[in-house]
Amino acid sequence: MRGLDKQNMKNCDINEHDDDTEASRMLVTDSYEESYIRDDGNDLDEEIRKEPAQLSTERDSRKNEETLWIRLKNDKFIRTKYILTTAYIVSFLTLGWVEGQFGPTFPELRVIAQITLEKGSFFFTMVTVGYVLGSVLMGYLFDRQTLNRDLMVFLATSGYGVVIAIVPWCGIYEVMLIIHVIKGAFGGALDTCGNAGMVMVWGTEGDAYFSALHFSFALGGILSPLATAPYLKSRDGSVNSTAMNRIKDLSNSTIPSYSDVDSTLDIKNLSNLSSNQTSSGDETSTVYIPYTMTTGLCILTSLPFFVFCCMSFQKTLEIEKAKEEVENRRKTQKRLRILGFINMVIYIAVYFAVENSFEGFLTTFVMSELHWTNSQGSYITSGHWAAFATGRFLAIFIVGFFRPRKMIFTFNAMMLISLLGFLIVSFHNVTIGVWIFTLTTGFSMSVIFPTVFMWTEQTFLRVTGKIASIFLVAASVGSMINPPLLAVLMETFSPMWFGYILFGETVALFLLYFVGLYVSRKISSLESLEADAELAVSNDDTEAHKE
Template identity: 65%
Template sequence: MLMKKKFKSLKNIRHQGDQEVISRNSDVWNSNPNSKEDGGRLWFRLKNDNLFRKKYTLTMAYIGSFLTLGWVEGQFGPTFPELRFIVHTTLERGSLFFTMTTVGYLLGAVVMGYLFDKRILDRNLLMFLLIAGYGVTIAIIPWCSLYEFMVIIHVVKGTFGGGLDTCGNAGLVVIWGSGGDAYFSALHFAFALGAIIAPLATAPYLMPRDDSVFDTTHNRTHGFLNSTTKNHSYVSIVGDVNNQTNSNLTHTSPGNHASMVYIPYTVTMALCILTSLPFLVFFLVSLQKSLEREKVNEIQNKGKTQRRLRIMGFITMAIYVAIYVAVVKTFSGFLTTFAMSELHWTNLQGSYITSSQWGAFATGRFLGIFFVQIFSPGRMIFVFNFMMLISLLGFLIASLYDVIIGVWIFAVLAGFSMSIIFPVALMWTEQNFLRVTGKIASIFLVSASVGFLVNPPLLGTLMDTFTPMWFCYLLFAETILLSLLYFAGLYTATRIRRGKSIAAEVELTVLKEKTET
């Protein structure tokens, strides 16, 4: 009788433990472990819970830092042609700015992730130095008139940006653990919000299309070509190769046109300094020491097969994130250049469509705060990945046939479909493969940097050598690859789920047999 009671008790305990494990992965599509507080309780806790109020305050500072990070990201695309004008270089050589930024991003993610985990510096002090240094670096960029200096400063810029991205994501994990999905979505919404505001704030200070050497795709002289045909004189973008054979070509120094891009870059520096100050205050009052999160004992599956599957799933998602980030950053970074070179838009028009794309991106990130409470990460990745595939296909066709309204519609739709995949991919990874700690977040950012490292020089060469339409071809092909990687991850997650169910049943059977004997 005593043995039966003991078995019953053990069975109940084991059943509860199994339910805790299986509930996270019982359905790859529909599982949603998030439990969110309503608005009333949030305000109550802010008013009465001192520790929660400190966490919330620090979270707002992190969100502000990502607003700045997104601002810099959104500002780079519209100003990229003007940065090429400042150093008098071609699209192919100018694409090295993207590559060097990514190299710095990779370096910053590795180094700052190590400093963050080892606590060599106080985490709030580290955040202050990263944001403030980011701002100072941005302010220097417009004054680098030499190509080599411009390349070097973009490495430094990327280092600060990668460090900020890594520490921001890891910092939120430290504060909230697995219960901060809504705050995590808000963090990435702030990034998108900054990216939509920046092009609008930058546009008034950009030079008109005919006052700059924006499209030097086939120009190796780094200057304007003043083309004269018969009695009609006009300023021509060098990409019009067919007219060059009948034109008298003379050079006009780009130095005759003054760039004002230093003004929005100085505003960006001021924004960085402003958002860095809360972290300096937190460091001075030692806020971080009171927010150490207790370690939670996770139920681990020690089977070698499960471990291998989890690693395989994690690697799949790391590659997925790398290609996804490459697509998103390339689309936003080259959109203005593509619109000017292929569609013959002005720089101002290119800035507006970039801003609209970021607006849709920000809208999707904002809605993602609520979506994560309703839909499972697996289903959200599938739906938004499919939308991204359709939108880039539509953008390709609309650009090919010069359907302007189609270009606008599908650019906006592409921005919306790209919005929430990154944070949701992190949630899906934690739910099915590995817990997203600071180290895991750093690995994701490193893989993202490596993925984006290849795209700009490859795309710049393809657009320079063949046609600007390779902007559409390359991104669409990479989106197809994203879909294949998603299904590979889904298959791996399903195998892990089935393995858990079988292991739970076997262990219960063995326990029952031992008790009966």
């Protein structure tokens, strides 16, 4: 018995020693975790207060930053995705370059075709018509996969370049109109491929890359007029000034607006230009030089997609995408998702009505209502788009920290406040106020369009070629709504209708946002209920199996 008692006491001592050791280990672990939390800059309460999705996103972001270089080094598939992303971004630089070149060279094209300003304005109409046709056609082909998707991007980009090379040699007006329709069709096709292709590559993870894609378009719109200006003839001083004015072509989308004619051209001088040049014809246009440069740029940026087509990388990407679709298949709430998508299509149309009208009629408004000079109007328009480009550049770095719906709300509210402020300071003719609110309006418009794509992809419907083309068609329709309405109201009643209409449409944008927010939350709540129901059924089956 004594031997047994001694053995029990010995075992008790060993157990107590093990408990002390385990307690020490737990104490050290807790201290380390507390130290880690303090070093990381977030206390436990802050972590608990954060939403699970936000907390998961931040942890994934830290993990991605740590493993990115390792993945690039060891994973050929990841490297290829980044190379393809770079190719898409460069192709949109080309797209912005072409659009930015159109305005400054428009007077030269009128001289070549020997037409008046009224006839020349149909070039813009034909480009828009072509954009719609190209977007719809490419959206259909992109989803049907009639051709390899990389091959379609190659054909759209290289075809864009070939058509652009033909433009300055069209001396017949009717031929010039047809060429501009074809040019617009290739532009719309490339626009659709770029937006849908980027989502195809990255899915819901592509916020930053999508912002970079649209920033590159804005950058192309800035650089193109500067590269084109040396080759433009100085005709009564009106043409060279359009190089600076055309900076406004950093449009949120590649859809050209009818109001381009209004804000980028000195109409009086251009009328004199047309009559003088068509009669004398003593100056030879050199606009074919920058157009040839653009053709070369298009051909060069199309080559990576031809290489990808030969590598059959798209097939590998589609296999990976199919796996994700199986894991994240959106079977539930189909009607609500379609309703949310329709709401976002209307949102895009109204947004482009505001965005294109503001940049297109800004110079006219400050000249007629505030009695500014044409050069002052040009400078404030350039400042507006410089602020726009700045916002789009910053979005590359901030989209990873906020959900798309929060980004849209923030910038939409900023745009609403900016346009209200613009309306008030314009009414009281406060010059510095007009400048401030013009810049904040440009900044607030910068991220809305690409962020709508990401919100649609994450919440409503997968952004395919058809979805992208529908968005672009809506953008085209929105671009066509305001110009005739504003022209009539500003001429018949007062130029202040410029501010009234845009502010009212921005209020409508805000209401459409809240409709989309309500639908998205409804989808989330119903999905949570279905998940809970499935979990309850699973638990019941488990308990029944145990019994």
